[in-house]
Amino acid sequence: MRGGTLNERRTGPVVCFGEMLLRLSPQGQIPLAQAGSVAIDVGGAEANVAAALASLGTPTRMISVVPDNPLGRKAIAAMGAAGSDTRFIVKKPGRIGLYFFESPAGPIAGRVTYDREGSSFALADPAALPFAKALEGASLLHMSGITPALGPDGVALARAAVAAANAAGVPICFDGNYRANLWDAWDSDPHAILTELMSEATLMIGNHRDISLLLGKTFSGDGPDRRREASEAAFEAFPRLQLIASTARHVETAGTHRIAARIDLRESHWQTDEVRIENIVDRIGTGDAYAAGMLRSWLAGGSAQDMAKSGLALAALKHGVPGDMVLVTEDDLLAFDPAAGDVRR
Numbered sequence: 001m002r003g004g005t006l007n008e009r010r011t012g013p014v015v016c017f018g019e020m021l022l023r024l025s026p027q028g029q030i031p032l033a034q035a036g037s038v039a040i041d042v043g044g045a046e047a048n049v050a051a052a053l054a055s056l057g058t059p060t061r062m063i064s065v066v067p068d069n070p071l072g073r074k075a076i077a078a079m080g081a082a083g084s085d086t087r088f089i090v091k092k093p094g095r096i097g098l099y100f101f102e103s104p105a106g107p108i109a110g111r112v113t114y115d116r117e118g119s120s121f122a123l124a125d126p127a128a129l130p131f132a133k134a135l136e137g138a139s140l141l142h143m144s145g146i147t148p149a150l151g152p153d154g155v156a157l158a159r160a161a162v163a164a165a166n167a168a169g170v171p172i173c174f175d176g177n178y179r180a181n182l183w184d185a186w187d188s189d190p191h192a193i194l195t196e197l198m199s200e201a202t203l204m205i206g207n208h209r210d211i212s213l214l215l216g217k218t219f220s221g222d223g224p225d226r227r228r229e230a231s232e233a234a235f236e237a238f239p240r241l242q243l244i245a246s247t248a249r250h251v252e253t254a255g256t257h258r259i260a261a262r263i264d265l266r267e268s269h270w271q272t273d274e275v276r277i278e279n280i281v282d283r284i285g286t287g288d289a290y291a292a293g294m295l296r297s298w299l300a301g302g303s304a305q306d307m308a309k310s311g312l313a314l315a316a317l318k319h320g321v322p323g324d325m326v327l328v329t330e331d332d333l334l335a336f337d338p339a340a341g342d343v344r345r
């Protein structure tokens with residue numbers, strides 16, 4: 001079976017493909033329109049996964065495109081510092097994609113404002129990307145629904161990545177990562193495009209809402225039953241799919257959330273208890289942290305319970321880390337204690 005069996009150990013690198021962005025965030029919860037300075041962090045959903053996995057000791061290779069200027073070099077340096085292989089990040093004239101993040105503040109919702117149109121990545125020629133070389137000996141290609149949301153060129157890039165993985169016999173993990181602001185900016189058909197790409201995936205990251213979009217169907221009821229119904233429908237629609245990973249989030253206040261992690265397999269599923277996270281520092285990148293934690297365990301041949309637990313731990317830890325990326329050691333992950341908060345000495 002392509003993608004192997006679930007409890008197989010995989011040691012080849014994880015290849016992550018997607019746009020690398022700079023995130024600019026006003027500090028101290030000042031609204032962007034009034035802010036005089038910003039913090040700059042390197043982000044991008046797939047890069048966040050590559051960096052987190054690399055920090056845990058999993059070999060990762062990043063495929064992306066950045067301009068050959070200080071901004072592009074900053075993005076490459078961040079990946080190198082995390083321990084990811086940067087040899088497959090192509091430099092091409094143009095601009096780096098940016099996004100601005102205003103964090104939630106009391107009654108004011110957080111907001112992302114994109115400024116990424118026409119970036120070096122978004123306009124890249126798929127033929128210029130080293131997919132085949134990067135995928136040699138790989139355990140997995142990780143990609144997401146953000147690339148095809150960028151426009152017709154993004155769709156071509158995503159299709160090329162899928163074709164290259166298929167040619168190399170490398171299984172695909174596809175994170176739905178639905179970004180309405182990107183899809184709505186052009187004459188897009190996310191349902192058709194995401195369904196086409198997802199049908200090639202062995203692992204899916206997405207919840208019942210992502211599955212609704214893919215299948216054009218809403219799921220009745222509430223809670224775990226609705227999630228199982230959605231997963232069963234997805235397994236039926238996508239014969240290649242072996243696993244669906246999702247999280248459930250309850251927002252109490254801007255600074256306090258409860259999250260649980262869930263893994264659905266064809267024959268069974270596992271959902272963790274909720275973890276309550278107070279004093280949230282930065283919620284961006286927590287979905288990618290979940291993906292990385294879950295994949296770390298998948299690579300080790302872990303059970304559904306192991307994958308959910310390790311994904312939840314890394315996602316929870318990310319809430320305490322500013323920026324898009326969480327870099328932790330295996331020991332940090334194993335020592336995760338939802339009730340921690342004091343200083344360890």
Ligand SMILES: O=C(O)C(=O)C[C@H](O)[C@H](O)COP(=O)(O)O
Nearest residue numbers: 043044045284285286287288324
């Ligand atoms: O929006 C995009 O295109 C990005 O790639 C920027 C961010 O790095 C990810 O969106 C973080 O994703 P979450 O883990 O779901 O919070």
